[in-house]
Amino acid sequence: MEVFSVKFKTTEELPEPSPRLIDQVIGQDEAVKVVLSAVKNKRHVLLLGDPGVGKSMIVKAVGEILEEFDNFTPYTIIAKPNLKNPEKPIVELIDGEYKEDTKDEKISIPTQPPSLLTLFLIMIAFTVISSWLLRGLPESKMLATIAIVAIVGSLIAFVSIFLGVLGATKSSMPNAVNPVDLKPVILYECKKRPLVRASAYNVTKLLGDVKHCPLGGRPPLGTPPHKRIILGAIHEAHKGILYVDEIKTMPLEVQDYILTALQDKQLQISGRNPNSSGATVETNPIPCDFILIMSGNMDDVHNLRAPLLDRIDYKIVLKNKMDNTLENRDKLLQFIIQEIRNNNLNPMTYEACCEIVKLAQLLAGSRDKLTLRLRKLSNIIKMANDIAIGRDIEEIKNNVEGEEYKNIENNGKKVYITAEHVRKIIESGIYSMSKQVALEYLRNFKRYKHIVPNDEPKVGIIYGLAVLGEDGLGDVTKIITQIIDSKSPATHLLNISGDLAKHSITLASALSKKLVAEGKLPLPKKDIDLTSKEIYIQFSQSYSKIDGDSATAAACLSIISALLEIPLKQDFAITGSLDLSGNILAVGGINEKVNAAKEYGFKRVIIPEANMIDVIDTGGIEIIPVRTLDELIPLVFDLKK
Numbered sequence: 026m027e028v029f030s031v032k033f034k035t036t037e038e039l040p041e042p043s044p045r046l047i048d049q050v051i052g053q054d055e056a057v058k059v060v061l062s063a064v065k066n067k068r069h070v071l072l073l074g075d076p077g078v079g080k081s082m083i084v085k086a087v088g089e090i091l092e093e094f095d096n097f098t099p100y101t102i103i104a105k106p107n108l109k110n111p112e113k114p115i116v117e118l119i120d121g122e123y124k125e126d127t128k129d130e131k132i133s134i135p136t137q138p139p140s141l142l143t144l145f146l147i148m149i150a151f152t153v154i155s156s157w158l159l160r161g162l163p164e165s166k167m168l169a170t171i172a173i174v175a176i177v178g179s180l181i182a183f184v185s186i187f188l189g190v191l192g193a194t195k196s197s198m199p200n201a202v203n204p205v206d207l208k209p210v211i212l213y214e215c216k217k218r219p220l221v222r223a224s225a226y227n228v229t230k231l232l233g234d235v236k237h238c239p240l241g242g243r244p245p246l247g248t249p250p251h252k253r254i255i256l257g258a259i260h261e262a263h264k265g266i267l268y269v270d271e272i273k274t275m276p277l278e279v280q281d282y283i284l285t286a287l288q289d290k291q292l293q294i295s296g297r298n299p300n301s302s303g304a305t306v307e308t309n310p311i312p313c314d315f316i317l318i319m320s321g322n323m324d325d326v327h328n329l330r331a332p333l334l335d336r337i338d339y340k341i342v343l344k345n346k347m348d349n350t351l352e353n354r355d356k357l358l359q360f361i362i363q364e365i366r367n368n369n370l371n372p373m374t375y376e377a378c379c380e381i382v383k384l385a386q387l388l389a390g391s392r393d394k395l396t397l398r399l400r401k402l403s404n405i406i407k408m409a410n411d412i413a414i415g416r417d418i419e420e421i422k423n424n425v426e427g428e429e430y431k432n433i434e435n436n437g438k439k440v441y442i443t444a445e446h447v448r449k450i451i452e453s454g455i456y457s458m459s460k461q462v463a464l465e466y467l468r469n470f471k472r473y474k475h476i477v478p479n480d481e482p483k484v485g486i487i488y489g490l491a492v493l494g495e496d497g498l499g500d501v502t503k504i505i506t507q508i509i510d511s512k513s514p515a516t517h518l519l520n521i522s523g524d525l526a527k528h529s530i531t532l533a534s535a536l537s538k539k540l541v542a543e544g545k546l547p548l549p550k551k552d553i554d555l556t557s558k559e560i561y562i563q564f565s566q567s568y569s570k571i572d573g574d575s576a577t578a579a580a581c582l583s584i585i586s587a588l589l590e591i592p593l594k595q596d597f598a599i600t601g602s603l604d605l606s607g608n609i610l611a612v613g614g615i616n617e618k619v620n621a622a623k624e625y626g627f628k629r630v631i632i633p634e635a636n637m638i639d640v641i642d643t644g645g646i647e648i649i650p651v652r653t654l655d656e657l658i659p660l661v662f663d664l665k666k
């Protein structure tokens with residue numbers, strides 16, 4: 026099969042990808058189209074999808090081309106003191122740049138006479154200065170002189186400030202207070218259509234705040250309220266896009282504020298901390314007319330209040346897989362080249378690119394799909410580059426974040442990322458926590474496991490297949506069933522490894538008993554009083570949690586074998602879900618399972634026929650597809666005796 030439509034030895038030979046981020050988004054064409062249209066038409070958007078499929082990237086890409094949509098008039102947001110009510114500073118939005126108005130300096134705000142705190146501070150200052158100046162005097166004289174200087178000096182200073190302030194208030198002259206305190210301040214200058222990003226949990230960043238002033242926030246000593254205002258992302262996004270990610274963490278209170286902002290297109294700022302001097306400050310409503318884009322994973326949406334969700338026009342679910350076609354493999358190649366260029370990595374060989382395609386299939390769980398969880402692939406490419414430049418896995422483990430990726434030439438020889446470097450990273454499992462946990466589990470327990478494929482058929486024993494963890498590894502589990510005569514007419518299930526797949530095993534047991542009782546199986550019949558039997562099923566040496574129903578076919582065969590006392594062959598492992606009509610249905614993690622069967626030395630593995638399209642690499646093991654229990658039975662039972 027042709028992997029890519031272009032022939033190359035290394036990625037160096039391939040053309041540079043487009044520098045525009047919008048052209049770099051892979052596999053999410055539909056979502057990009059809808060977001061572009063939504064932004065053009067000023068609609069709000071919710072982007073949902075698995076981690077690392079490109080939600081932030083799409084928003085950033087749209088932000089890059091926002092300018093192209095329509096004309097934008099730059100604006101400035103300023104804050105002024107409020108002369109009548111200093112705790113309610115005035116925030117104004119003006120078109121263009123702010124030009125300082127000389128009138129502003131003439132105005133004065135009502136000031137307060139100095140407080141006792143001021144007197145205390147002045148006294149300390151006088152004490153410190155006079156003790157330094159008089160340090161040469163004998164101790165007895167020095168103390169008395171310092172005391173006199175401090176008391177008299179500070180009283181004179183205090184009274185003059187007091188009179189000065191009174192004078193200033195009476196004559197409305199600003200001289201007594203620092204005129205700079207009265208000037209409006211520029212809070213924000215917006216020169217191009219903004220894209221402002223804020224995490225949902227960061228309330229101050231999102232909604233703004235008023236800083237605390239330890240000196241009470243009044244001139245002459247304190248910082249006046251208008252100078253302590255912090256604008257929120259919600260205001261900085263005016264006339265542009267507000268991008269809120271991590272919606273799972275958005276407090277309900279913040280949702281209410283966003284809702285108000287969406288409705289009123291304006292929102293005031295007040296101090297958020299009740300213990301701060303900012304708590305008494307509140308601005309006038311400040312314009313905030315923005316397009317809201319939020320993003321999160323599918324489950325996060327439950328955290329959003331219905332009225333807010335209702336106001337979001339477009340709800341877009343991003344894809345996590347794309348079809349494994351030549352066109353899409355070319356797109357994956359484009360992604361590889363982008364990652365190399367954007368992260369300044371070494372070029373990659375053709376074989377290494379093919380290895381990435383294989384990994385994309387594996388992560389998609391199917392031969393005919395490619396994963397779109399591209400952040401994971403991006404991390405693997407970066408780590409393979411580390412290996413290429415000589416950092417080993419241990420070094421990478423201790424340094425995964427914050428490293429600069431460098432293009433290094435070794436002794437004048439160009440370094441390439443090869444297939445082996447990529448494989449090393451994949452095999453180490455270092456890109457995934459769940460894979461490492463699974464690897465650790467297998468390292469610890471595999472050697473104790475008694476899984477030996479052999480040619481000696483056994484009653485009630487069969488090898489099932491499981492997957493450990495999300496990006497996990499396959500494992501083989503031995504299922505053993507024994508039938509015991511019961512004194513009471515009851516049927517029990519025993520699962521010594523805990524609560525393993527109880528529901529599906531109950532189903533398997535019910536189905537087996539029905540099939541045995543009906544005598545319609547293509548197996549020798551046996552008269553058996555099921556009411557007097559107890560069925561015990563053990564998932565032997567299964568140390569991990571097994572859920573899902575992929576062991577139902579195996580469990581069913583094991584029970585039938587035990588009930589009819591017909592041995593099962595021991596040279597195969599099997600996975601498949603079984604429905605009550607005897608159909609074998611598709612299961613997940615087929616490649617991990619096939620691989621596990623191979624690792625444990627099995628020559629045959631039986632899988633649902635529907636899963637055949639998922640198999641990426643048979644690796645030399647015989648794969649037998651089955652559709653029904655009737656097809657399965659002649660394959661697995663040993664009927665020679």
Ligand SMILES: Nc1ncnc2c1ncn2[C@@H]1O[C@H](COP(=O)(O)OP(=O)(O)OP(=O)(O)O)[C@@H](O)[C@H]1O
Nearest residue numbers: 049050051075076077078079080081082399400403
């Ligand atoms: N569709 C894509 N096309 C190209 N590159 C992608 C794509 N998706 C992810 N990437 C790569 O993965 C990186 C991370 O993607 P991004 O941050 O957009 O994911 P996300 O969906 O926002 O993830 P999260 O839900 O964790 O915030 C990107 O910088 C890019 O390198």
